[in-house]
Amino acid sequence: xxGKPREPDASEPAASADRGxxxxxxxxxxxxxxxxxxxxxxxGRALLLYTYVGERGPA
Amino acid sequence: VSELRxxxxxxxxxxxxxxxxDRTFLPARDHCPLCxxxxxxxxxEIPFPAFEIAVFENRFPSFTAPLGAAEVVVYTDQHDGSFGxxxxxxxxALMWVWxxxxxxxxxxxxxxxxxxxxxxxxEVGVTLSHPHGQIYGYPFLPPVPGLExxxxxxxxxxxxxxxxxxxxxxxxxxxxxDEGVVAYVPYAARWAYEAHVVMREHRPxxxxxxxxxxxxxxxxxxxxxxxxxxxFERPFPYVMALHQxxxxxxxxxxxxxxxxxxxxxEFYPPLRTAEKLKYLAGSEQGAGSFxxxxxxxxxxxxxxxxxxxxx
Numbered sequence: 343x344x345g346k347p348r349e350p351d352a353s354e355p356a357a358s359a360d361r362g363x364x365x366x367x368x369x370x371x372x373x374x375x376x377x378x379x380x381x382x383x384x385x386g387r388a389l390l391l392y393t394y395v396g397e398r399g400p401a
Numbered sequence: 402v403s404e405l406r407x408x409x410x411x412x413x414x415x416x417x418x419x420x421x422x423d424r425t426f427l428p429a430r431d432h433c434p435l436c437x438x439x440x441x442x443x444x445x446e447i448p449f450p451a452f453e454i455a456v457f458e459n460r461f462p463s464f465t466a467p468l469g470a471a472e473v474v475v476y477t478d479q480h481d482g483s484f485g486x487x488x489x490x491x492x493x494a495l496m497w498v499w500x501x502x503x504x505x506x507x508x509x510x511x512x513x514x515x516x517x518x519x520x521x522x523x524e525v526g527v528t529l530s531h532p533h534g535q536i537y538g539y540p541f542l543p544p545v546p547g548l549e550x551x552x553x554x555x556x557x558x559x560x561x562x563x564x565x566x567x568x569x570x571x572x573x574x575x576x577x578x579d580e581g582v583v584a585y586v587p588y589a590a591r592w593a594y595e596a597h598v599v600m601r602e603h604r605p606x607x608x609x610x611x612x613x614x615x616x617x618x619x620x621x622x623x624x625x626x627x628x629x630x631x632x633f634e635r636p637f638p639y640v641m642a643l644h645q646x647x648x649x650x651x652x653x654x655x656x657x658x659x660x661x662x663x664x665x666x667e668f669y670p671p672l673r674t675a676e677k678l679k680y681l682a683g684s685e686q687g688a689g690s691f692x693x694x695x696x697x698x699x700x701x702x703x704x705x706x707x708x709x710x711x712x
Binding site (some may be wrong): 346347372373377378379383387388389390391392393394396397 | 446448449452453454455456457458460490493494497498500501503504507510516561588606608612615648
């Protein structure tokens with residue numbers, strides 16, 4: 343394969359933010375054994391937090 | 402903002418990211434920017450009290466949109482440790498994080514090559530000791546993956562597939578193998594303990610791997626790194642480089658060519674003994690020709706013993 347990768351992402355419910363300079367920008371996504379929570383930092387940079395959920399997903 | 406200049410003499414791009422001169426350099430432990438933000442502590446790059454794996458845009462990027470990307474991948478919120486000491490589930494999760502970033506960055510029109518790597522140890526220029534790696538999204542095809550594609554053409558097919566077959570047939574440089582991956586010191590290794598971890602089947606990128614293959618890849622990379630640490634009984638510095646298919650945008654209908662890339666991970670450790678570093682000097686820098694003082698077959702035997710000790 344040479345070219346742009348194409349693969350649909352499944353969506354999951356949104357997560358909550360913690361203190362500090364970030365808040366979720368989009369609903370959480372699932373990618374294989376990890377779940378992705380997207381945040382944006384105070385200065386505008388993206389921050390992604392990945393959590394291991396295993397093959398069956400979150401409990 | 403980075404600037405790209407094309408070196409006509411060498412036929413390659415050079416990136417100037419002068420803001421990186423001011424990047425954080427070996428901070429004290431309690432000022433590590435990759436640690437979580439503790440209550441009453443300084444706000445770090447990750448403003449949460451705990452996390453598993455974090456990815457963020459580099460504050461001092463070599464490349465940035467709309468001409469590429471630079472991301473930091475933090476493997477754990479624990480300051481001490483290394484890729485080799487991660488729990489197996491965390492290492493497996495990291496493979497999926499890499500896969501996710503390859504997919505997302507590679508889909509961008511301005512990124513032609515997604516390069517996932519880790520620099521470990523001050524010997525290779527690490528400025529933060531917290532376990533982490535990086536991802537560069539190059540707005541051009543860099544020379545090394547370009548050379549690998551040229552090797553595909555020269556060999557009339559996938560070069561890593563052909564070289565893997567040769568290594569399996571020869572056997573002297575093999576380190577270990579399983580149903581998913583094969584690890585070996587390459588026939589023409591540049592570094593004394595260079596090693597390649599190659600997908601057994603033809604997988605252009607992480608996106609093409611089965612979940613079980615990703616699990617096996619994570620285990621193989623950890624096995625090798627633990628063996629490295631056992632080699633001289635010290636944290637072993639290295640550059641770990643993932644080579645995958647380019648994500649170049651091609652004109653509609655254009656011939657994709659015979660090449661596709663083949664996912665493999667190359668390790669370049671600078672140590673040639675417990676205390677001696679291999680320097681890139683006259684021949685390597687001035688002529689572009691490596692001179693090695695170690696035979697790959699002998700390195701492989703030594704490394705096999707170290708891996709066995711670490712297992």
